[in-house]
Structure formats: structure tokens, C-alpha cells
Amino acid sequence: MDHYKLSDFIRDLTNVVETTNSDSERVSQAEHHLSKLMRSKSWLPTEKMYAGDNSYGRHSLYRDPQDRFEILALIWEPEHSTPLHDHDGTWGVEGVVSGRMKILNYLQSESYSNQTTKLTYAGTMTINEQSTGELLPPADCHILKPQGDETVITVHVYGKQLKKFRVFEQTDQKDIFITHEKPVGYTTETCL
């Protein structure tokens, strides 16, 4: 049987960004295609299936030549997690290929300055194998943690190449966070 492959996913995502300018429509259609990709993992090259030494592995799978989206595979060992972060204002879709992830969601409600932001906790969810989640600003801040004691594989699509994001640190004041900008790179570069 022919599986839906990474090249099929790239073709479909390219079609999505060429046929709609609406972020919410892009998220919804990208999520639909991502769920097809996640039915198998045979398309994921084995050289992309390792975590970093001190952090999750962040492997680039594809970048749109016009920077309308990028695709990444993230590989998590049980001890890895992210800080509370945003996604530089872009939309995103995330799916669990193998394992389970816990996601703590926050909503950006107000920026007081470049350094201080109000975030409201919006609940914790577990994303099971073959399930997906959405990011659409201002609902685009979260903490990701793998669940269980196995390696977790997730696939992420963002609406541009994510070169930096903001990290949020809790202050003594309820819901008020100090922000820092953090550059982000890849464990391995694109494979196509």
C-alpha cells in the first residue's frame, strides 16, 4: 500500500498556502493533512530520529522557498521539556507521531512593554499518538513535555521559518511574565 509521504504533505501544504491567505483556514487545512502524514512514520529518515545531548532534537524537514511554512520533526526523551514560549507571531500545527505529549496552554492577553506580558493559563491537555493541536495567536504560548518513559516523536508546521521565539518567566505578580527573546536553530538541516 502506498503511504502518504513527506513529499505528499509538502505538495498539499504548498497548495494550502497558495489557495488561502487566512491563518485560521491554513491551520485547519494543515492539520487535516498532518493527520494523514502521521498514519505512518516510514517517511521519517532514521538520521532525524535522535534527540540532542541536553535538549530535544529539532530537525528541519522542509522549508518553503517563499518562507510561507516550514516542517520540523522534534525528538524528545523523557527528561526534555520546553520553557513557556511563543512562536514569533506565526500560526502552527503540531502532531504526535509516536508517544504522548503534555501541553500547558497560555493565552497572551496584554503586553505592557517589550519585556513584560500578561499571560492567562488556558488549561493542560495531553496529545496522544496520531493526534494534533493548533497554534493561532494570541493562543500560541505553551510548555511541551513528553509523557511516559519512551522517546516521543512530534511533527511541527509553522507559518514561516521560526528563527526566534519569546520565552516567558513568571514574576511574583499573578499572570505577569518577563519575556526574553531566544534564537532557535536546527539539530539537522532539511532533508529534501
Ligand SMILES: [Fe+2]
Ligand atoms: Fe511550541
